[in-house]
Amino acid sequence: MERDLIAAGFGGQGVMMFGTLLAQGTTDATDKQVTYFPSYGAEMRGGTANCYVAISDDAIGAPVMDQVDDLVIFNDASLEKFIGKLKKGGTLFLNTSIVKTRPDRDDITIVEAPVTEMALEMGNAKVLNIIMLGVYVGYSQVIDKEVILKAIEHKIGAKRPQLVPLNNEAFEKGLEIGKAARK
Amino acid sequence: MARIFMKGCEANAESAVRAGCRFFAGYPITPQNEIPEYFARRLPEVGGNFVQGESEVASVNMLYGSAQTGTRSMSSSSSTGISLYSEGISFMASARIPAVVVNVVRGGPGIGAIQPAQQDYLQATKASGNGGFRMIVLAPSTVQECVDMVYEAFDLAERDDNPVLILADGVLGTMMEPVELPEMKSDEEVAALKAKYYEKAIVGHPITDRKLGVPGSVGTGQEIRNIEAAAMYKTWDKDIRCEEYMTEDAEIILASYGISARISKAAVKDLRAEGIKAGLIRPITVSPFPYDVFKNLDFDRVKGILDVEMSIPAQMKWDVEYAVQDRLPIHECLRSGGQIMTKEKVMEEAHALVKEVL
Known part of the structure; x- marks a missing residue:
């Protein structure tokens, strides 16, 4: 069983961190195969950023896909660019604080979360990606939540341990939204 | 470890x-x-x-x-x-x-x-x-x-x-x-x-x-x-090294190396699921090239080869052609200019090959 996703948004929204936490966490805590491919080029803060993550029980073929199961979108430009790559029956995760348009497709499920506003309410706009990661894991259940909590401690805690509780809280908030959307 | x-x-x-x-x-x-x-x-x-x-x-x-x-x-x-x-x-x-x-x-x-x-x-x-x-x-x-x-x-x-x-x-x-x-x-x-x-x-x-x-x-x-x-x-x-995947009974062969080969391998699995007898030959040493693996194919059973590379024009195809001569048709599945090979593209070209030779 393979599950592929694209995460895309503005540079600075934590799109790459979203992908690496998911992939790194899965590598550390499971036996699954994982690939993470970051877009690269002349990107900078305010530009566009995207990454591809595949998680599978077997060897992974393409690290970059034409069609994915899940699409995690942080801004309108990315929605327009990537909506065509979402499989029929796939799930679209939307940061509704920023994304105002909605795709013209009735063959997908949309999971909405105002993650930028939620992050601001928590007092740190930067954790919006972690909230979205919670939404994604809570809804997709592709991995256990402990996998991400460990990855937060491992990756964020290594340099800034004081930020771990805030990130954990952000992740849990997102997790609740994701789980609720499942029902 | x-x-x-x-x-x-x-x-x-x-x-x-x-x-x-x-x-x-x-x-x-x-x-x-x-x-x-x-x-x-x-x-x-x-x-x-x-x-x-x-x-x-x-x-x-x-x-x-x-x-x-x-x-x-x-x-x-x-x-x-x-x-x-x-x-x-x-x-x-x-x-x-x-x-x-x-x-x-x-x-x-x-x-x-x-x-x-x-x-x-x-x-x-x-x-x-x-x-x-x-x-x-x-x-x-x-x-x-x-x-x-x-x-x-x-x-x-x-x-x-x-x-x-x-x-x-x-x-x-x-x-x-x-x-x-x-x-x-x-x-x-x-x-x-x-x-x-x-x-x-x-x-x-x-x-x-x-x-x-x-x-x-x-x-x-x-x-x-x-x-x-x-x-x-x-x-x-x-020192010649080559990976052969599901080639034993294959009727079409995907020939590919490096990053394109792993994508081709995933395509072979999907083609097999559709009932198409596809296989993959992946040169691991591209020099020295595994010419014999291609030369020794059963040309009565294999009907065609799909050369999959992220290069336009095709390049490894020269080596495949050198080994196969004109015993099989060799189709191309190519991307270039920063476009990355995808499984969907390989499937599309493989279907076109199947339609022509099987």
Whole structure:
């Protein structure tokens, strides 16, 4: 069983961190195969950023896909660019604080979360990606939540341990939204 | 052994350090910058030397200089940068200097695009410089294979006194995957490797006693060197490596190497699920090329080949055609200019081939 996703948004929204936490966490805590491919080029803060993550029980073929199961979108430009790559029956995760348009497709499920506003309410706009990661894991259940909590401690805690509780809280908030959307 | 989540470029560099590499010179170019970046941090920790050269030409000649002392040495660049290495690589092949070079291929020709490609196949396998020399060229398709091949490349280079090339691409360089790293050679082992090379190394001998590092000279000298080198290339049949996947009963064969091969392999699984008898032949050594694997195909059963590469025009197809001659139709499935091969594209071209030949 393979599950592929694209995460895309503005540079600075934590799109790459979203992908690496998911992939790194899965590598550390499971036996699954994982690939993470970051877009690269002349990107900078305010530009566009995207990454591809595949998680599978077997060897992974393409690290970059034409069609994915899940699409995690942080801004309108990315929605327009990537909506065509979402499989029929796939799930679209939307940061509704920023994304105002909605795709013209009735063959997908949309999971909405105002993650930028939620992050601001928590007092740190930067954790919006972690909230979205919670939404994604809570809804997709592709991995256990402990996998991400460990990855937060491992990756964020290594340099800034004081930020771990805030990130954990952000992740849990997102997790609740994701789980609720499942029902 | 624990799995570590690593970027292809960094995994390449760490593996080289573990193999005993203690010198790196290079010049920045995307998408291989994380290799020199990693070495710059890592080599001082193990008593090695890192130099960012003032150019590719300077860097490859520093590599030549370091490698001929017996220090395990490596450099990396990308496509248009590797073109600038041509002279240095040719000189190392002429002087029979063991060194490892990694090409993290990007678009081409010329400056091309910084995005991934497989546009340097013919340059890598046939003529990485003037003079008709040859190299063993290894083509990884996963980050783990990058690790394993770089580690082994130093042994191959020293066995043959010849440079070895790793032909990767921008996807393998930038993507992250779980890897298991090889054992770190101890300081004693690294010193022993260098000591073993002492007799050949160009230090501490009168010039007349040199065993290596004697590039072409007047009279018959050059021809003797060329005859010796050609004889050595002929010993590489034993080094040919090729992955064959579901080829036993295959009616169509996908031929692909490196990053495109893993995508083709996924396509083979999907084609099989549709009831199409597809198989994959993946050259792991693209030089020496596994011609016999193609020559020995059952041409009554196999009806066609799909050559899958991230290069326009096709390049590996020359080698496949050389082996197959006109016994089978060979279709192309190609991307270029920074466009990455996808399974969907391979499936589409495979279906077109099936429609025509089955």
